[in-house]
Amino acid sequence: MAAGDRISALPNDVLQHVLSFAPAREAAATAILSRRWRSVWRRTGAIILDSKPYKHAQREIGYYSPAFDTFFRDAHAALAAFRRPRGGSGLKRLTLALEEGTYHLSRSSWYNKDPEPEKDSRVHDLLDDPAVARLEELIVSCENSYHRRYAPPLHSLPCAATLRVLELTRCNLEQPSHQGGGAMSFPHLTDLTMRNCYFLEGCLQATIDAAPALANLALANVHQRAPEPAGSTKKDFYMLPFRVRSPTVTSLAVTQTYVEDEKELEASSSNGGRIELDMPSLRFFRYYGFRIKLALTSPTPGLARVDLNVTASRQRVRWDLKYEPPSRILANFSSTRALKLRLGYIEDLIAADEVPLTAFPNLKLLELDAKYQYMNGNTAVAMATLLRSCPAMSELRLRLNMRWDYDHERKYENHVGGSFGEAMDRFESLGSMSSAHRDAVQIGGVSELPDAFTNNGAFSCLQRSLRKVTLQFKAKEANCFQVQLAKFLVENAMVLEEMHVDDGIRFWPDRLFHKLARWRADAFCKRNLQLPDTATGFQVYQLPSTVVDPEQERSLYYSFD
Template identity: 30%
Template sequence: MATATAGLSDLPDDILRRILYFAPAKEAASTAILSRRWRSLWRTSGAVNLDSRSYAHFHAREFIKKTQAFAGDMPAALAAAEGPVIRKLTLHVEQIIYETNLAINSSSMLTSLLSSPAAAAGTEELRFVIADDDDGFHSRRHGRYGNMAELHFGDLPSESLRVLHVFNCSTLIAPPPPPSPPAAVLFLPRLAELRLRRCGVRLHDLRRIVEAAPQLATLHLECYHYTPMAACGIVGNDDGSEIGEEVVPSCYRIQCPAVTTLVFEACGDWPWKEGGLDLDVPRLQYFRYKGLIHLQNRLSLKLPASSSNVIRTDLHFVHSDYGDEQVQVRFWEFIQSFNATKVMKLKLDMDFNNDHVAMAEKGELFSSNRLFYNLERLELEVPCEPATACKTCALFIANLLRCCPVLRDLHLKLITRPPRTNQTGIQARSDFDKSIDHFRNCRKRRKIVLNGEEDETYDEVSDIPGLSDHSFDCLKSYLRIVSLQFWMEEPNCFGVQLAKFFAENAMVLQEISIDDGNHKMREHVNHMLKRWVPAGSSKRKNLLTTASFRESRPRKRQRKD
């Protein structure tokens, strides 16, 4: 820019078009009011957004008329784009359009768009979205997909397409199989990102889609399900041949040679198959999983022996219906696939008992104490509802610390109550605040113990069985930051015990942060710090003069009646 006061309007048209290309369609169109120069500029950005949500407030009959007109006006909308080609195309329609009593067909709508010369010539990003009000995890697991939309990959602008997002489409049909021998030109040579949300596809179609995209780097499968056609129709062998329903492969394998980001979230299982789905992802760097721990029909990842490429792993295991020790065994087997990851976020919405957690100690996974030999940051969220669960939680934390010899940053979130606030909860916190003063004024305090077990001795904070009596390599030379976060149904001392444990045993500790809502655990902990940190420790000066025990900013809680 020539001067410091120069604005966007002083930029060349090509740069402004590029800015508008990335802007949301409505915001890009609203720039027409800025100046005469901008009135037509947004139409040359190469992005076209067709959205029927503005008709959602009409009654059914009027809504049908509006949406029929919407479908008829789509060619005119494409023609209004003044650029040479359309690079980004979005079609967002309401689900009522796909009811069987309507004459509007999803395939014909999308096909008519893609048949336009402007769209077919150079569309690089395509988003096909079908609105759906029902977005609950339970309904997604049980296959409630209320539309009849189809997407034929053979209709896509295959040579130019780089990004494809498809939301809530019941049937995806793969591109035609390559000739024999395969042609030199691939069907989706530039496709780098594929996101399927609430979509249905046969397994052999999914494999054809991935195989047709050699540059596919991001594969995002969210609430993805397998159509019943795969159960009663055709499935695939590992060699790519199609077989009848009488013979089913023990495990369906898909090669993903270029995928670096893989998301497998809240996806339906495949009960008609045994063995599950095996994804070969040799270049994987980021993996996110949310769902059940499957026993027979499960997801497996084939990674290099060292798994050196994996940098971050986010795992969220929801409640399982099995409830036996096989689930626990499968859990430990699954997470060991990411032994070289540097960052791991682990969230458990499932119950573990002492037997299941202790069972892991007897396995080969923990014999070397270096299961996650490269892990530097661990975010762990586990349930800790009843008082007796604190022992299990402590044992689980101990098992993980033992496996992370170079851990530097540890974030623990213990869930002891749902994150919601009501009038009763507000009053309870007020009563708890009053108890703080009473607690601090007591000249003698009973020993704070775990699980409500009384002790005749007097002390401030007891040790944690299963944790305090072990030594861990990461505490000797690496662990510097500890964050403790609690949702407390009833106040207990487990958080204070954890703070004491890390203050005493983490030799190079620099900071502990505590977030327990409004229970003011910090007021209990800060005055005990000098007693917990050894006088000759190098960390004593840092903790007492700089960070101390930092109380995290109170969280904003949503009220749910």
């Protein structure tokens, strides 16, 4: 072993794990390093067949390239090595990275209006190889082509009986009549992931129905294809509507951030369709995308966590599209015990007066990431509405930053030195004060929240259950909304035990960290209240400063997703 060769000193099981992530050609090439390596890569149980290195530097006019003949020859040779594992367990995971020329043949140029190029069956032949017969994980990823994508033969996969994990990226799901296979059956499939896939209506549900043990489902930017009109070669693709039904799925992740035209975007708004979910066993749900209609058509008593991010946006679209209000989306998940919510603006929660925010009687953890608008009266109302909707909440995590505002920036530009100059002025003035006077100035100067925040009764969670608060933001001024909110929480949360803060301020006289415990003690003293036994040890913790500057985020707000 060479003096600098440390990888050869690794145990065989570690080497096998490392080689399982290498393309087949590179993994096989390790056999020249030493005799010991010759059999190691064969026992990895995993192989990656990547056609991209075989692609000609200059693409030919048609799809077909003789270079892919070499790819298929090498691929079959690599699979042949797994037919005789010699002490290994055989091939368990296969990854196919396919260029378009591996599954399409055409003599016409790319701009020709012919409906479909001729299909190449050699990828199917790879999936029919005896080495793949007992596969447990199959990952197929295709070149980023528009509509002409690979359609895996799901109805005739030899490994269907043993497959546990199936991942498809940029593939088509086609009816069995197009593939010549029988009914699909995946008796052991537990994990199904589809990214940027197209399917005819019914194909997605048929795939799910064929997997009676399916537990984890991920759908990222899947598109439903409209039926072709008679005599037409035009194909229309839509994100929505689609309906998914499964009695066994416990984890579902949906992403809808990509659209190809306004017609598709309209279908994702409340002007068009929606996503309907019939999943009574659902325990975890994650959604990232546009504000679309979501509907749970059956009760989900075991729902433990919901992660909603409805901040996806697209430039140069019609402004008359009516997106679904966040309050209506949230109404589907009232039984969840943990909610992570990311909004464009917190004021969006009360934007639709006719759709009041639902109550979350079982919610223990709420995590909110949003901006708020400068000097907007709805900011406090939205925050109060959210707190009242969570009567049993025990932990609150907030990441709030103010949206960039021209008037606010001008106010600080007119102050010499901006916010830095203001902080230095405060620092110098505090230095000349007595200790008692300095404490009074530091603790004071923070306004109470607007009356709209405390109207309509008390907050149940503040009276009985809220024990931990995490607050992250970048303070633009000492008397900002986030500081006012922190002051309100420490003064009114009866059983609060700890608060974790990062206010983004770099000058010690203005640090919120130093004020919270004093505010709490003074408030209880003024009201002649006795702190509960569980709250007498109230602690404040300083978080590492990880808050992104809102000014840096502003440039990304109108970007494509």
